[in-house]
Amino acid sequence: MSWQPFVDGVRQGIQLIISRDPEVIQITLRSLETAGAATAMAALVGLPIGIVLGLGSFRGRGFLKTLFGALVGIPTVSLGLILLVLFSRSGPIGYLDLLYTVPGIAVGEAVLVIPLIVSFVASAVEAKDIGVRDLTRTLGASEFEASMAIVREAWSGVSLAIVSSFNRAFAELGIAMMIGANIAGLTRLLTTAIALQSNMGDFGLAFALSFILFAVVISLNFVISWLGRER
């Protein structure tokens, strides 16, 4: 088998980056902002739930933990379908006009990654719980402060949850396709553009865009980890 398609794709990808192709820039920025908004919303909802789940001791806690763990693996096509029916004009929240828009995709991706954040944070926090909580309480901390101290200790787990969610949302195709429909100039993302180019038989461009997607994710992750390095 020949490596030519891969080589051509990488070459074309570098070409597109250097020439600052406006359409490629547009879809890359759109992918970034959609995934960013999705992660932000998911963190807002998922962090508190994860902390409560990790630190709490109420009936049904074990069940909820298992449930969220399982929801991490929800097939995105099924989730996309459920959201499609919900967002449709003939659906319950159709009046919000979320279908075929970037906010709609962001909400869909947020729903997708919330279980991820909840599970990761709950595990990270639970592991740090025992020793740290007693220690902070003996030093006179309130319940809230003790919880905050634990979150700070478990920060590497929490930040891993957030970064992983962003990566997941950025690479998402199923939901972006079903809710966004890959409309040029409106909801086209890197992932959906790759799918379209493959469907149209233009593998060179599809490989090029894939290369760009990888490059963006890897660079972003390196930057974030450099920013968060131990001083």
Added chain:
Amino acid sequence: MSESKGMRRSQKTTVIVAVIIVLAVVGGVFYFNRPPTNKTQLIVSTTTSLYETGFLSILKTNFEAKYPQYNVSFISQGTGLALATASRGDADLVLVHAPSSEKTFMANGTGVDRKIVAYNYFLLVGPTSDPAGIKGLSIVDALKKIVAAGEAGNAIWVSRGDKSGTNTKEIALFKLAGYDTTKLAAEKAPNGSPWYLSAGAGMTATLQLSDQKGAYTLTDIASFINNMNKGNIHLIQYVGPGKDMLNVYSVILINPSWKNYRGTFDAAKTFEKYLLSTDGQNLLGTFGVAGQTVFYPWLPLKTAGTDTTTIGWITSYAYIDGSECPTLYRVQGDDLYS
């Protein structure tokens, strides 16, 4: 005491500030991506075979140049799904190519003011080795030989299997040859595997699957030329243009009294009239894939009236109850129908 209170306050402040920043980011994204309020949004749900040829981007550019108050979005799905999307109220009009499905679409009250815009032909393509020996045969005879070869384990057929316009045509052609595709799909060749494969995929994927397996399949001419040109497939055409291989594209508007209507009937009507205008018909007639035009505009053919054979084929295949749109399903179009 006051020290720990201070600690508590600054921690709470951090959390509140973080939440505000997050909400601001999300709010910003939502705000900057809100639909352009100075333009009317028109959503057209259409078939993958039209979308993947690239014709629709050209249509969009030209339409919006002439009518800048509109922003057109094309949703590409199989014909079946395009009609379903419109039925849910998520599109304003459809551009599809399956007259039988279109008839049902209008009969259930969703579609109105249907108009044929263009036509071309489907092709039966297959491997150069021609294991079923169909060279030079008519579509019905070719299909009969393919079925015989398939059942004997010598040939494979790939179907779109996705309720698309192409799939609907394929089922109708097999029926013409005397076969029920659901039964064919359940059959097994002597080696135990099925010979009638259902791809459940778009046209490019189906063509590639056929290429890989050395199988026969039905395709629209534009997708075939496109993929051959890109070097993705090496199939050859066996049955080409003819009465039974007609592929007719029509535009249908959504009934403005439909319960979930988006409220853009005038915009949809403008788009329909554009497609039927000289500009629109010209765009269709001059659009090329690999240097070859792939659509024949309907109106020039109809008004000239000279090619009675083709006109006859189209009226018998794509007219519904004797006209492009039965009067029962017309809302605002008496000047469109003659």
